[in-house]
Amino acid sequence: MKKKDFTRRQFVSVVSAGSVGVVASGAVTGFDKITGMTQSTGKLAILGGDPVRKNKPWHSWPFIDKNVVDSIIKTTNSGKWCRMGAPNSTVTAFEKEFSGMLGARFFVGTGSGTQALNTCVEALEIGAGDEVITSPYSDMGTIASILVCRALPVMADLDPDSYQLDPDDVERKITPNTKAIMPVHIMGVPCNMERIMAIAKKHNLKVIEDACQAHLAEYKGKKLGTIGDLGSFSFQESKVISCGEGGGVVGNDDVMMERVFTVQNHGTTRKGITERIGPKYRMTEFEGAILMGQMPGFKERHEIRNRNANYLRSKLKDFPGLVPQKQYDGTASSAYYKFAMTYHKEHFNNADRSKFLKAVTAEGIGLSGYIANGLHKEPWTDYIMNLKVYQKMYSPARLQKYKSELNFPNCDNVCRDVVILNGPGPLLGTQEDMDDIINAVMKIYENRDKLNSI
Ligand SMILES: *Cc1c(COP(=O)(O)O)cnc(C)c1O
Numbered sequence: 001m002k003k004k005d006f007t008r009r010q011f012v013s014v015v016s017a018g019s020v021g022v023v024a025s026g027a028v029t030g031f032d033k034i035t036g037m038t039q040s041t042g043k044l045a046i047l048g049g050d051p052v053r054k055n056k057p058w059h060s061w062p063f064i065d066k067n068v069v070d071s072i073i074k075t076t077n078s079g080k081w082c083r084m085g086a087p088n089s090t091v092t093a094f095e096k097e098f099s100g101m102l103g104a105r106f107f108v109g110t111g112s113g114t115q116a117l118n119t120c121v122e123a124l125e126i127g128a129g130d131e132v133i134t135s136p137y138s139d140m141g142t143i144a145s146i147l148v149c150r151a152l153p154v155m156a157d158l159d160p161d162s163y164q165l166d167p168d169d170v171e172r173k174i175t176p177n178t179k180a181i182m183p184v185h186i187m188g189v190p191c192n193m194e195r196i197m198a199i200a201k202k203h204n205l206k207v208i209e210d211a212c213q214a215h216l217a218e219y220k221g222k223k224l225g226t227i228g229d230l231g232s233f234s235f236q237e238s239k240v241i242s243c244g245e246g247g248g249v250v251g252n253d254d255v256m257m258e259r260v261f262t263v264q265n266h267g268t269t270r271k272g273i274t275e276r277i278g279p280k281y282r283m284t285e286f287e288g289a290i291l292m293g294q295m296p297g298f299k300e301r302h303e304i305r306n307r308n309a310n311y312l313r314s315k316l317k318d319f320p321g322l323v324p325q326k327q328y329d330g331t332a333s334s335a336y337y338k339f340a341m342t343y344h345k346e347h348f349n350n351a352d353r354s355k356f357l358k359a360v361t362a363e364g365i366g367l368s369g370y371i372a373n374g375l376h377k378e379p380w381t382d383y384i385m386n387l388k389v390y391q392k393m394y395s396p397a398r399l400q401k402y403k404s405e406l407n408f409p410n411c412d413n414v415c416r417d418v419v420i421l422n423g424p425g426p427l428l429g430t431q432e433d434m435d436d437i438i439n440a441v442m443k444i445y446e447n448r449d450k451l452n453s454i
Helices: 007-014 024-033 066-078 090-102 114-122 140-147 167-172 191-204 252-262 283-296 296-318 353-362 379-387 386-393 396-404 410-416 431-446 449-454
Strands: 106-110 131-134 152-155 178-182 206-212 232-233 247-251 323-324 332-333 338-343 418-422
Touching: 007 106, 066 283, 066 418, 090 106, 090 247, 106 252, 106 386, 114 140, 114 206, 131 140, 131 418, 140 152, 152 396, 152 431, 167 191, 167 252, 178 191, 191 206, 206 396, 232 323, 247 252, 252 296, 296 323, 296 431, 338 379, 338 410, 353 431, 353 449, 379 396, 386 396, 386 418, 431 449
Parallel strands: 131 152, 131 178, 178 206, 206 232
Antiparallel strands: 106 247, 232 247, 323 338, 338 418
């Protein structure tokens, strides 16, 4: 173990590497010059030392400016609060603007990302007796969107380095009843879509992208959400563009996208003919107004997050203690809803992640864990086993097999080891803010022998 330890000198040269105009040879001075940090060592804040960052708030979220406020007031005063009563509605304007940004033909707003995903499942006529393969490392909305159609959410394990669905395990989970794959672009970073699309094609399956965290991320020349048959977004408060609760579906097929509109409009077409099954999921004009108010600067904020994330990646490049989320070939940009890293405790004197997080928080840095447990650990799996419709539509042998396959060791490790920085908010900060993060990590690394005592 000792031999594998990263020396201070190595660390310093790592954090120096990649910075323009700085020669890494002067180790400590070089590091100081880049980061402006004069005290790279010293006592951990949690043990009474000076924190790396003091009285410097992080960029706040959600994003509020005059534009957003004015937009809401305008809608309030218009008296048109529902898109159906407003032919030139704000929701319609947002749909046009957002689909344009995604380079897609159509976008239909909904009241949440969960609603958007559920609209996709319903529009693709997936229901009782059918199976959809998805990730256990996601928001519960992903699974809920499948369950409310009484289809079976079949989970596959993760690639431990990208935290995304492992295409090989997806392929293993396909049965004659599988109808679709729902890849989740977790953290707003692209899945291995090339492999997933190839598997879907080979087995004649639909692909519904859960792009609820992945606004404007780009993979092989396409924006996420526009690669599969349909894609879903969330505008929930924490997301990179938000209106409290909101969502929507993107797609290029006009027939399918009319159907998407009809489904989220209680089965009623734009012309007023009720012809399908559907809940009422319409986005309100107020939600549209907040989103429209946030459009100016939205692209710029995406670029800032990418610039900061790439900067953090360059600093951590050769440091084995915190390894940034793997990106697949073809990833041009990520939404960075979260900047995620894997914590390797063997490089921190075997201290558990919780100790590292305690120490880093005391230094004034907002790193945290993310999803505590995979969705396979929640009691809904027992609930559906005992539900009449599931017992009717799925054979006892199928349900038995389903239960026995709820075992995802990579997902469990990811839940245990991932450390995140929030994207909206902290990742919108300055390079100096990013340096604070790196400095705090280095300080803790240098003091790793004390971590187990905190
Ligand atoms: C937020 C989120 C959802 C659900 O969206 P809501 O708007 O909260 O319903 C689904 N999947 C992922 C990956 C999400 O992050």
